[in-house]
Amino acid sequence: MKHHIFFLYEHQDDVEWFNQFSLQSFCQEDWILVPKNPGDWQECSSPWCDLALVYLSLKQEWNSNFLNSLRQWAFNLPMVVILEVPTQTLIERALDLGIQDYLVKSQINEVVILQSLRYAIERFNNLKKQQDSERRFRAIFDQVFELIWLLSPEGKITDINKTALKVLGSQHQNLVGLPLWEALKHHLYPEVQEKLKVSIISAAQGKSTRYEVDLKNLWGQMIALELSIKPILDESNQPILLLAELRDIYDQKFAELENFKALKKARELAELRAKFVTRVSHEFRTPMSTLLLSSELLEKYGNQWSEEKNKTHRNRIKLAIKRMTELLEDILLTGQTEAGQVEFKPSLINLSLLCQKIIAQFQEQEGFNHQLIFINPRPIPDVSIDEDMLKVILNQLLTNAVRYSPKGAIIKLEIFQDNQQIILKVQDQGIGIPEPEQKQIFEKFYRGSNVGSISGTGLGLCLVKRFVEAHRGRILIESQLGVGTEFTVQLPLDKNLSNLL
Numbered sequence: 001m002k003h004h005i006f007f008l009y010e011h012q013d014d015v016e017w018f019n020q021f022s023l024q025s026f027c028q029e030d031w032i033l034v035p036k037n038p039g040d041w042q043e044c045s046s047p048w049c050d051l052a053l054v055y056l057s058l059k060q061e062w063n064s065n066f067l068n069s070l071r072q073w074a075f076n077l078p079m080v081v082i083l084e085v086p087t088q089t090l091i092e093r094a095l096d097l098g099i100q101d102y103l104v105k106s107q108i109n110e111v112v113i114l115q116s117l118r119y120a121i122e123r124f125n126n127l128k129k130q131q132d133s134e135r136r137f138r139a140i141f142d143q144v145f146e147l148i149w150l151l152s153p154e155g156k157i158t159d160i161n162k163t164a165l166k167v168l169g170s171q172h173q174n175l176v177g178l179p180l181w182e183a184l185k186h187h188l189y190p191e192v193q194e195k196l197k198v199s200i201i202s203a204a205q206g207k208s209t210r211y212e213v214d215l216k217n218l219w220g221q222m223i224a225l226e227l228s229i230k231p232i233l234d235e236s237n238q239p240i241l242l243l244a245e246l247r248d249i250y251d252q253k254f255a256e257l258e259n260f261k262a263l264k265k266a267r268e269l270a271e272l273r274a275k276f277v278t279r280v281s282h283e284f285r286t287p288m289s290t291l292l293l294s295s296e297l298l299e300k301y302g303n304q305w306s307e308e309k310n311k312t313h314r315n316r317i318k319l320a321i322k323r324m325t326e327l328l329e330d331i332l333l334t335g336q337t338e339a340g341q342v343e344f345k346p347s348l349i350n351l352s353l354l355c356q357k358i359i360a361q362f363q364e365q366e367g368f369n370h371q372l373i374f375i376n377p378r379p380i381p382d383v384s385i386d387e388d389m390l391k392v393i394l395n396q397l398l399t400n401a402v403r404y405s406p407k408g409a410i411i412k413l414e415i416f417q418d419n420q421q422i423i424l425k426v427q428d429q430g431i432g433i434p435e436p437e438q439k440q441i442f443e444k445f446y447r448g449s450n451v452g453s454i455s456g457t458g459l460g461l462c463l464v465k466r467f468v469e470a471h472r473g474r475i476l477i478e479s480q481l482g483v484g485t486e487f488t489v490q491l492p493l494d495k496n497l498s499n500l501l
Contacts (some may be wrong), residue, residue, distance in 0.1 A: 004050050005453075012255060049077065051078045054081045056082065078121050078124035080101045097319075141159075146245050148163070149180055149183075149242055149245075151242040155204070156180070168218065178473055182369070187215050203239065208230045209227075211226070224248075290317070298313050330460060346387055355376070359379065359413065362398060375415070396463060403483075405430035405484070413425070424485070425486060432484060433450075443462065445459065450481070473490050474489075475488065
């Protein structure tokens with residue numbers, strides 16, 4: 001492979017010396033040496049020019065311009081300078097250009113110049129590879145999303161990428177030379193700074209560390225990051241640099257949180273299904289047994305019994321069917337509410353009249369043996385309420401009051417207006433709710449530990465609470481074991497209610 005070497009000169013005297021000295025005789029067949037006057041220098045940028053051999057004389061009046069004019073292409077081509085007299089000034093000027101070698105005119109011979117030319121090309125090519133590698137490294141180093149520092153084994157910053165500078169709002173020159181914990185002292189909690197020092201000491205001993213930290217960015221926001229510090233080892237496995245990296249783990253944390261929520265939700269659903277199957281199976285078993293037994297007895301002995309005894313068993317069948325119907329309605333309504341299929345439809349209603357109708361329905365039930373008292377001290381104007389939801393609220397509260405109170409007990413339903421809200425109170429003389437359990441009583445399928453064999457699904461109060469909250473209201477409870485329970489429902493007088501389910 002032939003190498004084209006251009007001899008660059010400024011004055012004719014230089015090329016005459018070149019011809020007299022006959023540098024061409026020093027070149028072997030793989031070297032082609034071509035003189036170039038100043039007007040031909042632009043050709044040195046052509047792809048077939050491999051090296052520039054530059055002659056610098058002692059003519060100070062033109063050396064400065066000569067050197068400056070070389071700068072426009074010198075860094076794109078290997079260059080060797082021949083000095084007539086190697087003054088310190090000329091050597092420094094030549095070195096500033098990035099030359100690969102310089103020769104003294106009086107010391108040139110064939111061996112010296114050939115070695116210099118080969119060395120210049122080899123060194124230049126190696127330098128270009130190194131520069132290309134450094135450019136690629138810098139491009140990657142500055143463009144990655146992670147915050148990266150290069151540290152000395154003592155933890156002092158030797159380099160920092162643009163991402164870190166942007167997040168921290170600082171300049172490169174303000175951070176280089178500082179210990180990393182000092183550079184981050186306004187962005188980390190004090191205890192994290194101390195932990196960082198320990199991590200750097202550990203990395204300087206060849207051990208990598210990784211843990212999560214909270215860092216305050218330029219805008220004062222605390223962001224979750226993962227900090228890792230790794231040693232960079234030399235051939236003898238000794239740390240020569242430390243690599244500190246802060247990586248945004250928001251997406252990872254978010255995914256973990258979402259997975260946790262999904263898993264938690266799946267577990268809750270599994271538990272609810274198990275409770276649902278258990279509770280519903282238990283609640284259906286009693287009325288189904290009653291239905292089966294009474295129907296069999298009527299079929300077998302109905303012709304022999306008196307009308308009164310036949311009526312007793314028919315009533316048992318009716319009550320069993322009614323109980324199963326109520327169970328199915330509770331289950332269906334709960335499912336619709338959970339699926340968001342229950343639409344909130346408030347309208348102006350006469351609350352007193354609605355309460356009276358509900359009380360009448362209870363009193364008309366066969367076998368009803370409680371004293372149900374309605375208290376309405378002052379007339380209440382028509383109010384904006386979802387009538388269907390209010391029916392569920394009152395029916396569930398009154399049904400529970402009847403279910404958990406002894407026969408003949410007094411049950412009170414009181415309604416009145418207080419400022420900008422409607423108050424409904426249902427008070428019974430039942431078994432009461434243990435105080436530690438009162439906060440859980442509105443959870444699905446939850447039943448008090450003292451209910452014994454009294455039937456119930458644990459769905460009613462959950463529906464009550466959901467429908468009260470749909471009105472932007474709240475429900476309160478006061479209860480004493482063996483004395484009774486009072487539920488207080490507070491509904492705001494708001495004609496612009498929207499669906500909160």
